[in-house]
Amino acid sequence: MDVTLICSMFEGLPRQGPGLDEATAFAFSFLPPDAKRGKILDIGCGSGMQDLTLARICPDCQITASDLYQPFLDDLTTRAKKAGLDGRISTRQASMDNLPFDERSFDIIWAEGSAFIIGILPALQTWKKFLKPDGYMMISDCTWFTDSPSEECAQFMHEISPDMPSVAQAEEMIRAEGYSLVGSFRLPDTGWYTHYYNALAARLGMLKEKYAGNQDAQCIIQGLEMEMDIFRKYSNITNQQKIVYIPQLFRQTTRLLPNCCIPLY
Numbered sequence: 001m002d003v004t005l006i007c008s009m010f011e012g013l014p015r016q017g018p019g020l021d022e023a024t025a026f027a028f029s030f031l032p033p034d035a036k037r038g039k040i041l042d043i044g045c046g047s048g049m050q051d052l053t054l055a056r057i058c059p060d061c062q063i064t065a066s067d068l069y070q071p072f073l074d075d076l077t078t079r080a081k082k083a084g085l086d087g088r089i090s091t092r093q094a095s096m097d098n099l100p101f102d103e104r105s106f107d108i109i110w111a112e113g114s115a116f117i118i119g120i121l122p123a124l125q126t127w128k129k130f131l132k133p134d135g136y137m138m139i140s141d142c143t144w145f146t147d148s149p150s151e152e153c154a155q156f157m158h159e160i161s162p163d164m165p166s167v168a169q170a171e172e173m174i175r176a177e178g179y180s181l182v183g184s185f186r187l188p189d190t191g192w193y194t195h196y197y198n199a200l201a202a203r204l205g206m207l208k209e210k211y212a213g214n215q216d217a218q219c220i221i222q223g224l225e226m227e228m229d230i231f232r233k234y235s236n237i238t239n240q241q242k243i244v245y246i247p248q249l250f251r252q253t254t255r256l257l258p259n260c261c262i263p264l265y
Contacts, residue, residue: 002216003068003069004069005214005216005217005220006220007068007069007071007072008071009203009207009217009220009221010046010072010200011071011072011075012075013047013195013196013199013200013203014047014049014195014196014199015046015047015049015195015196015199016046016047016072016113016196017046017112017113017114017196018113018187018191018192018196018197019049019050019112019113019140019187019191019195019196020187020188020190020191020194020195021049021050021053023140023185023187023188023191024050024053024054024112025053025057026185027138027140027183027185028054028057028058028138030182030183031108031136031182035107035108035136036058036060036061037058037060037061037107038060038061038062038106038107038108038132039061039062039063039064039105039106039107039108040054040058040061040062040063040064040106040107040108040109040110041063041064041066041101041106041108041109041110041130042054042063042064042065042066042109042110042111042112043066043096043099043109043110043111043114043115043123043127044066044067044068044096044111044112044113044114044115044117045065045066045067045072045073045076045091045114046067046072046076046114047072047075047076047079048065048072048073048075048076048079048080048089048091049079049195050110050112051063051065051076051080051089052079052080052083052085052089054110055080055083055085055088055089056083056085059088061088061108062088062090063088063089063090064090064091064092064101064106065089065090065091065092066091066092066093066094066096066099067091067093067094068093068094068095068096069093070093073091073092073093076089076091077089077091096114096117096118096123096126096127097118097122097126099127099130101130102130103129103130104129104130104131104132104133105130105132106130106131106132106135107131107132107135107136108135108136108137108138109127109130109131109135109136109137109138110137110138111123111127111137111138111139111140112138112140113140113141115139115140115141116141116142116161116164119163120139120141120165120170120173121163121173121177123139124137124139124173124174124177124179125177128177128178128179134251135251136182136251137179137251140187141170142157142161142164143164143165143166143167143169143170144164144165144166144167145166145167145186147166149234150234152230152233152234153230153234156226156227156230160223160227167184171184179251180251182251189235192231192235197228197231200224200228201228204221204224204225207221208221
């Protein structure tokens with residue numbers, strides 16, 4: 001599938017995936033005071049709404065936002081200038097599985113809804129080398145909240161993310177890779193709708209017309225419609241949570257520590 005084609009469908013949207021400014025700030029609040037400074041690397045940043053939030057709440061931070069798709073970075077640059085934050089946000093076009101940064105050069109790695117592209121475990125393994133000793137990493141990604149999802153949910157997710165872990169499995173991956181979990185919480189449904197699904201749904205009609213003769217594009221659009229339908233059906237049903245994001249903040253360490261805090265929305 002053409003990555004450029006997929007990304008072009010999300011150009012101009014407030015977000016290219018679920019998230020909330022409040023959730024970004026809440027995840028950042030788990031950091032101890034002496035860690036709320038330094039260099040942040042945002043991997044798979046999209047148009048970078050979370051980077052604007054980080055820059056506002058962390059005046060002592062310098063943010064490098066990376067993404068494979070240059071138009072997203074251009075959008076972020078425009079937004080940062082408009083907000084007066086361009087002096088502390090720089091962009092770098094790069095693939096998340098081949099990042100051009102020096103090892104041990106960042107205090108914090110941030111990845112909202114992007115790790116699934118290469119998988120949570122590869123992300124934990126591949127990105128660790130860019131963290132300074134005792135640095136922090138924040139990943140938000142899809143996890144199962146039930147051991148018995150509906151057949152419809154399970155089938156859909158198996159097609160797009162066959163290795164999607166449960167919360168417990170994700171936390172075990174974190175510890176097994178030499179991190180200590182600092183905190184995690186569930187992203188509320190508003191994080192899916194406010195700046196993502198609502199804007200995306202309003203665009204689908206236009207996309208169908210624009211790509212009327214493009215079979216690949218129509219397949220992508222159909223998948224997006226199916227995803228939104230699945231979420232509407234199951235996100236509020238007890239023990240049938242499907243696509244739910246867990247922002248998880250953890251620290252690189254040579255010691256494996258117990259959970260410090262796991263609040264849930």
